[in-house]
Amino acid sequence: MATILHKIKAYLYDNVLTKDNPNDFTARTTSERSLNVQQICLSAANRGGADISASAMEHATELFLKEMAYQLCDGFSINTGYFTASTTIRGVFDSPSETFNKDKHSIIFQFNQGEKLRTEIPNIEVNILGVAESSAVILQVTDVKSGSVNDLLTPGRNLKIVGSKIKVAGEDPSVGIYFVDATTQARTKVDTSDIVTNNPSEIIVVIPELSAGTYNLEIVTQFTDSSMLKQPRTALLDKPLTVE
Numbered sequence: 001m002a003t004i005l006h007k008i009k010a011y012l013y014d015n016v017l018t019k020d021n022p023n024d025f026t027a028r029t030t031s032e033r034s035l036n037v038q039q040i041c042l043s044a045a046n047r048g049g050a051d052i053s054a055s056a057m058e059h060a061t062e063l064f065l066k067e068m069a070y071q072l073c074d075g076f077s078i079n080t081g082y083f084t085a086s087t088t089i090r091g092v093f094d095s096p097s098e099t100f101n102k103d104k105h106s107i108i109f110q111f112n113q114g115e116k117l118r119t120e121i122p123n124i125e126v127n128i129l130g131v132a133e134s135s136a137v138i139l140q141v142t143d144v145k146s147g148s149v150n151d152l153l154t155p156g157r158n159l160k161i162v163g164s165k166i167k168v169a170g171e172d173p174s175v176g177i178y179f180v181d182a183t184t185q186a187r188t189k190v191d192t193s194d195i196v197t198n199n200p201s202e203i204i205v206v207i208p209e210l211s212a213g214t215y216n217l218e219i220v221t222q223f224t225d226s227s228m229l230k231q232p233r234t235a236l237l238d239k240p241l242t243v244e
Helices: 037-047 054-073
Strands: 006-014 025-029 083-090 106-113 124-131 137-143 158-164 176-181 187-189 195-198 202-206 213-221 233-236 241-243
Touching: 025 124, 025 137, 037 054, 054 083, 137 213, 137 233, 158 213
Parallel strands: 006 124
Antiparallel strands: 006 025, 083 106, 137 158, 158 202, 176 187, 176 213, 195 202, 213 233, 213 241
């Protein structure tokens, strides 16, 4: 029997991604916060999992990640044992002589769990906290042009947003869909005319002309199943999105 070393907490949400069973649920982990390289290195040093200082570990990690990115850009695959990474070209080539076209094709980096990480799964205990309180939640977004899920954004093209109680509705000035720059926190609001579909479980929008960078997606709405909420609530996608 595996020794339980880790615990994950999760809430259940209505599963709007499948249509065959209208009464099923999907579980989403509750993450206290996102850890950066510095925080992980500090934890390793404080916990006793590192035999060097946190600053030395951070420096070495940044050097490794920088070199890994360099090698990925040259087309090499990476296998750290904990994760694998590879470079993938997206898009259709209509003939054997067609060349790469940045307006039609795209490059993405794909990461998957490795064997060392998979061996940790039996050591994790999952605690289901019950059905989440009735609130708006974004479950998944798809960049229609590239087909990328929870990853890329193509400005000027459609983004399909799937969730629960996410319909944009209400008179509060803050109501709307926002792309928030992860670095500057600048907020770009989707024009109302660019909201193509606006349903409780699915929204389709035209992505604004965003500059290259990383963005967080927010939906602010007063929508609920019954009467409108007095105060707007915000649904956040828990994964960053990238404009290349």
